[in-house]
Amino acid sequence: MADYIPFVYSEKDCQMVQKFYPDSAILRLSLDTLSNTRDALPRGAEVWLDPAIDGLDDFTNAAPRWQTFVKQFAEWEAIIDPDFQKTPERDRVERFVAAVLNACLKNLSTAQWLSVPQLPVVAGASRNKINRQLAQGTRKWRQESKFRGKMILPVIFTHQEQVNLKTHRAPHLALASRCYGEAGADGVWIVESSLSDQDGAGTFEQRRFPGILGFHEELAERLPRDTITIAGPYWGMNLVLWARGSVRYPAINLGSAYQYHLPGGVLKRPKTRVAVPPLRRWVVASPQFEIWLKRVVEQIPHEGIAYREMATLLGEYKRLSVDQDLARAQIARFYKGWFNKIETMPPAGRALALYQDLSSAYVFGKSLPELPRDEGTARRPERIAKQYMLSCL
Numbered sequence: 001m002a003d004y005i006p007f008v009y010s011e012k013d014c015q016m017v018q019k020f021y022p023d024s025a026i027l028r029l030s031l032d033t034l035s036n037t038r039d040a041l042p043r044g045a046e047v048w049l050d051p052a053i054d055g056l057d058d059f060t061n062a063a064p065r066w067q068t069f070v071k072q073f074a075e076w077e078a079i080i081d082p083d084f085q086k087t088p089e090r091d092r093v094e095r096f097v098a099a100v101l102n103a104c105l106k107n108l109s110t111a112q113w114l115s116v117p118q119l120p121v122v123a124g125a126s127r128n129k130i131n132r133q134l135a136q137g138t139r140k141w142r143q144e145s146k147f148r149g150k151m152i153l154p155v156i157f158t159h160q161e162q163v164n165l166k167t168h169r170a171p172h173l174a175l176a177s178r179c180y181g182e183a184g185a186d187g188v189w190i191v192e193s194s195l196s197d198q199d200g201a202g203t204f205e206q207r208r209f210p211g212i213l214g215f216h217e218e219l220a221e222r223l224p225r226d227t228i229t230i231a232g233p234y235w236g237m238n239l240v241l242w243a244r245g246s247v248r249y250p251a252i253n254l255g256s257a258y259q260y261h262l263p264g265g266v267l268k269r270p271k272t273r274v275a276v277p278p279l280r281r282w283v284v285a286s287p288q289f290e291i292w293l294k295r296v297v298e299q300i301p302h303e304g305i306a307y308r309e310m311a312t313l314l315g316e317y318k319r320l321s322v323d324q325d326l327a328r329a330q331i332a333r334f335y336k337g338w339f340n341k342i343e344t345m346p347p348a349g350r351a352l353a354l355y356q357d358l359s360s361a362y363v364f365g366k367s368l369p370e371l372p373r374d375e376g377t378a379r380r381p382e383r384i385a386k387q388y389m390l391s392c393l
Contacts, residue, residue, distance in 0.1 A: 001025045003242060004252045004339060005048065007233055007260075009033045014040035016254040016329070020336045025249060026113065032069045032263055034107055048113035051100045054156050055264030056080050057120045062264030070264075073099040079130070085119070088130040090137075097137035098144075105147070113150040116183045120156040120193070120262065121172055128175055135183035142184060150186040150228065153179055155219075156262070157192040160203070164211040169218065177222040187228025189251070190216060191260045197234045198258070198281055200378025200387065209391045212237060216246040233260055236280070236388040243342055243350040243392065252335065255328030258282075271374075272324045275334035276313065278306040280361040281384040282331055285321040288372035293317060296368055306364050355392035361385035 002023045008014060009030055014037055017027060027045050029037050032052040041047070055062055056070065059080040070076050075096040078084045084092075100117050116138045119127050138151060155176045163169050180188060192212055197204065216231065232238030232251035235258035242250040252258075256270055272285040283289055293314050300307055313320075320327040338357075345353040365382025378384055 002339070002343060003249050005230060005249045006252050006254055008037050008041075008254070010036050011040045012325070012328075013037065013254045014042075016332050017045075018042050019329070020332045021252075021254070028251065029108070029111075030263060031104055031107065032066055038108060046112045047108060047110065048115070048150075048152065049104050049108050049111040050115040050154070051104055051117055052263040053100060053117045054120050054154060055262050057122075057158065057262055059264070063266050066264035072103065075099070079119075082126065085130045086126050088133050090133055093130065093133040094137040094140060097134055098141050101138070101141050101145070101147075105145070111149060113152055113187070114147070115189070116151055116153045116179070116185055118154045118156070118179070120158050121162050122158065123162070125171065131175065131179055132182060135179040135185075139182060139184040151183060152187040152189050152228065152230070153183055153185040155188060155190045156260070157190075157194070158262075159194055160192065160208050160211070163192060163215045164207040166214060166218075169211070169215050173215065173218050173222065176219055180223060180227075187230065188219065188223065189230040190219070190247075191232060191234075191251070193260045193262055195234060195237070196259045197237050197387075198378060198384055199376065200380075200383040202377070204387045205390050209237060209240075209387065213241070213244075213246065213391060216241055220246065233258060235259075235282075236384070237391070239339065239342065239354065240351075240388055240391050243354040245347060245351070250339075252339075255330075255332035255335075270324075272321060272327050273331065274313065274317070274320050274327050275331045276381075277309040277334050277338075278361060278364050279381050279385060280338065280358060280388075281378075281381075283371060284374035285317075285327060286372060286374055288374070290314075290317055290321065292369065292372060300367070351392050355389055358385045358389035358392065362389055 003025055005026055005028050006017055006021050006024050007028045022042055026048050028048040030050050030052045075092045078092050079096050097117055104114055117134045118131050157163055229247040230249045230251055231241045231247040233253045238250035241247045273282045274285050275282045297310050297314050320330055342350050342354050362382045362385040368381045370379045
């Protein structure tokens with residue numbers, strides 16, 4: 001089985017799993033969208049079920065459908081109250097935890113992993129007590145329910161300032177390790193939900209990527225060696241962490257939204273994008289990009305894999321640019337192949353293999369003209385590969 005864990009929310013996601021990722025270690029489903037996925041999964045797939053409670057971060061602005069979903073759980077009104085979060089009542093928190101986790105097993109009794117209910121990280125310590133009590137309530141529920149699967153502790157950051165500097169990470173490390181122990185957890189899933197790691201921002205190589213790497217490495221020092229560790233979903237930082245051995249499993253999306261979005265949000269229809277394989281990135285599908293692609297294919301040497309991949313993309317481009325499902329499948333296919341290339345290496349050699357792979361993308365990208373304005377701070381074709389490359393070793 002491959003190490004990646006796809007995050008599955010829809011029937012289309014299930015189709016992507018069946019087509020490209022049938023060898024996944026485990027599939028992560030969300031309780032609020034379970035009706036879309038439960039009957040469309042590959043037969044025999046192991047499942048990690050998340051109760052989607054991190055969406056309580058901003059209940060007031062959540063989608064009405066998701067608000068209705070949350071209101072089925074006892075004590076939900078208390079849990080969303082900022083004052084209650086600062087001074088929670090143990091009995092009420094335990095009733096909420098039991099309602100949430102019982103609903104998980106009621107709806108999918110075969111789930112092998114469940115997430116510990118947790119609220120996302122915020123500035124300051126206002127959620128420390130309630131997250132500890134949620135963790136403690138999970139241990140109590142597990143003992144009473146006799147659940148024999150694995151419990152995964154989510155550590156969900158919502159802003160870069162929470163992890164960029166060691167002094168900012170320290171209190172979150174302390175809380176995460178404490179909640180892990182108090183929940184009796186078997187694993188930890190860490191994601192920085194505000195990070196869209198293909199934006200190419202200058203802060204990535206100086207602060208954001210080192211901060212994420214630092215948090216994973218520093219938390220690993222506090223947890224048992226056999227802890228299940230998961231990172232993402234991102235586009236590349238999950239693969240960097242996995243290749244370095246900082247996590248066991250990279251979490252991935254399925255052809256779109258290579259970023260974690262808290263449940264309950266009202267998402268805009270995404271722009272159609274396509275993967276550019278030799279550059280190890282995606283771009284917005286636009287008439288301007290087609291012009292750019294034609295120019296590149298005409299100019300680059302016609303020998304080697306880079307030319308073949310760019311020429312193939314040009315030949316498929318008109319269909320990809322008008323069919324978002326087809327474009328999504330093209331991205332998922334590329335991502336699968338990229339992962340497979342690194343996975344074939346022995347674990348001790350994966351970081352170097354990924355570095356070399358990204359170096360090739362960097363060198364090729366340096367020879368190309370700037371991408372269209374849709375790419376913003378990532379208009380230089382090599383920028384994305386360069387930023388990941390610097391984090392590999």
